[in-house]
Amino acid sequence: MKEIFTCSLFEDENFLPKENFDVHQNEALHIEGSNFSKKEVSYKCHWKQKKDFDFEKPFVIIPIKDNSKLLQFTFSNFKLKEFFDFVNVIVVDDRSEEDIEKICDQYSASYLRIDNDKGFNFSMLNNIPAFLIHKLGGKKIIFWNSDLWLDELEYFNTFTKRHEEEGSTISGSKLLYPFESLHNTEDSINITKHFPHMGKGAYKGTVQFGGSRWVPAQNGKGICFFPIHYKRFANKQDVRVNCDTGTEFVTGALQLIDLGWFIESGGFNPSLSKVLQDVDLCLRAVEQQKKVMYFGKDIHFLHDESYNHYSNRNEEKMDNQFRSDNELFVKIWKDKIGHLIF
Numbered sequence: 001m002k003e004i005f006t007c008s009l010f011e012d013e014n015f016l017p018k019e020n021f022d023v024h025q026n027e028a029l030h031i032e033g034s035n036f037s038k039k040e041v042s043y044k045c046h047w048k049q050k051k052d053f054d055f056e057k058p059f060v061i062i063p064i065k066d067n068s069k070l071l072q073f074t075f076s077n078f079k080l081k082e083f084f085d086f087v088n089v090i091v092v093d094d095r096s097e098e099d100i101e102k103i104c105d106q107y108s109a110s111y112l113r114i115d116n117d118k119g120f121n122f123s124m125l126n127n128i129p130a131f132l133i134h135k136l137g138g139k140k141i142i143f144w145n146s147d148l149w150l151d152e153l154e155y156f157n158t159f160t161k162r163h164e165e166e167g168s169t170i171s172g173s174k175l176l177y178p179f180e181s182l183h184n185t186e187d188s189i190n191i192t193k194h195f196p197h198m199g200k201g202a203y204k205g206t207v208q209f210g211g212s213r214w215v216p217a218q219n220g221k222g223i224c225f226f227p228i229h230y231k232r233f234a235n236k237q238d239v240r241v242n243c244d245t246g247t248e249f250v251t252g253a254l255q256l257i258d259l260g261w262f263i264e265s266g267g268f269n270p271s272l273s274k275v276l277q278d279v280d281l282c283l284r285a286v287e288q289q290k291k292v293m294y295f296g297k298d299i300h301f302l303h304d305e306s307y308n309h310y311s312n313r314n315e316e317k318m319d320n321q322f323r324s325d326n327e328l329f330v331k332i333w334k335d336k337i338g339h340l341i342f
Contacts, residue, residue, distance in 0.1 A: 004028045004038060005332075006266025007127040017132050021045050025124060028271035028328060036271075036328070043124055046113040047132065050104060053088045058140040058160065058256065059133045060087045063125040065094040068103060070146055073182055075107045077149040084108075086156065087142070090133070092125050120321070122252070123268035123277045134263050141262065143278075145253040147304040149178065155299035160256065162244065162295045169258050169285050172250025174241055174296030175209040175303040183304070190306035198233055207234040208303045210241030211294045212249045214341050224334045225341060226326075227279045236300055247294045248286055248341050252278030253303050261290065269332075274321045276329040283333060286340050 003026045009015065023043040028036040053059075064071055071091070078084055084107065093100045093113040104111040112129050130141055150156060155173075163171040181188070187199050195203065210231035217226045227249055231241045255278065265284055268277040282292045 002266075004271045005269050007124070007131070007268070007270055009128065009131050010263050010267060015131070015135055017047060017135055019047055021047070023124070023128055025270050027118070027121075027273070029324075039118070041116055041118045041121070041124075043128065044115045045128060048101070048104075048111045050108045050110045053136065053138070055137050055139065057087050058142050059129075059138050059259075060089045060142045060144045061092060061126055061129050061133075062089065062144050062146050063092040063094055063122065064096070064100065064146040065120070066096045066098040066100075067146065068098045068100060070182060071100065071103050074146055074149060075103065075109070079107065081150040081153045083150055083153060083156065086153070088138075090129050092129055094120065094125055119273075121270065121273040122275075123270050123272055127267040127270065130259065130262055130267060134259055139259055141257050141259050143252055143255045143257070145303065147181075147306075148175070148253055149302040149304075151176075151300060151302050155301065158299050159295055163256050163293065166244075166293055167291060168256075168293040169261050169290035170250060170282055171256040171293045171295060172209070172254055173294070174207065174211075174236065174300040175251070175253060176236055176300050177203050177206055177208050178302040178304055179204045181304045188304060188306070195233075203233055205236070207231050207236060207238070207241055208305050209251045209253070210234055210238070210296065211245065212247045214248075214337075224330045225337050227276075241296050242298065244293065244295045244297045247282075247292055249279045249282035250292060250294055252281075253305075254301055255281075261285070271328055272325045274319075275325045277325075280329060280332065283337070283340060287336070 008025050009023045023045060025041050025043065026038055027041050029039050089109040091100060091104050091109050091111055093111065095115050101111050114125060114128060126143055133141060159173050191198055191203050209229045213228050213230040214225040215228055217224055231238060234241055236242065269280050272280055285292050
């Protein structure tokens with residue numbers, strides 16, 4: 001099963017970063033019930049490094065498909081907060097029709113385009129640049145959603161400092177719904193579809209991610225525990241989220257990771273294309289007794305949850321791939337998860 005649960009590229013000792021390269025990955029495809037088949041997916045990659053890297057700084061990896069207005073908004077936030085001075089930024093272009101590279105040129109961000117014939121795979125969109133950075137000599141990566149922004153630069157510096165001081169392998173932070181975004185005064189589509197009781201702007205400024213919790217759920221295999229965002233819509237000063245603590249997972253919207261461990265562990269599970277690969281990764285770290293930390297004491301970031309999803313894919317969030325990923329997560333963790341979280 002290893003070949004469908006870990007990134008095969010990581011085993012290529014002869015890999016050298018170059019302008020054009022291909023990655024071939026075996027992945028599980030959901031058929032029905034708990035039956036899975038295997039498919040080899042080819043990822044065609046085009047790499048352009050825009051400027052020399054400072055390897056003392058972390059590498060921020062931002063996948064995006066089309067949504068050039070969102071990327072402009074995010075980079076404007078980075079520029080305003082002087083964030084570009086503290087990180088190396090790599091944009092991963094997922095089959096865009098819009099000219100994403102032009103925006104990268106404008107802000108001197110490095111550019112990696114990845115095309116494939118399967119469709120969206122968040123795991124591989126992050127695994128491939130992570131290995132590229134590893135081969136170039138990078139040590140730390142930050143998986144960063146394209147709809148994630150800085151409120152204060154000092155929060156980021158505090159976040160990375162605590163990660164170092166704690167000796168954490170994977171770290172995340174408190175995320176808030178922004179007051180201002182591309183929605184202007186309108187509610188986000190994610191709120192309208194899934195949390196209508198928080199409409200008319202009631203969600204803005206509240207907690208989007210305040211740590212991890214688990215809820216029991218019934219499926220064809222019996223009871224399994226599923227992850228949820230703790231204290232969604234709470235006040236940011238709530239003592240239960242305004243704290244630093246060890247945890248079982250932090251959301252993939254913002255994950256600061258020791259790159260060496262990420263490569264050794266096989267990266268994000270390529271067969272979890274859409275969801276739960278962030279939780280799966282964290283559980284593997286916990287299983288190995290590595291530190292997974294939530295840092296929320298008096299710091300936060302801004303996350304306009306699922307903006308990038310609904311604005312560039314004409315599909316439902318909970319589609320067949322979503323259901324497949326949930327089934328596979330249960331298959332992997334059902335018999336082990338209780339021992340890890342209790």
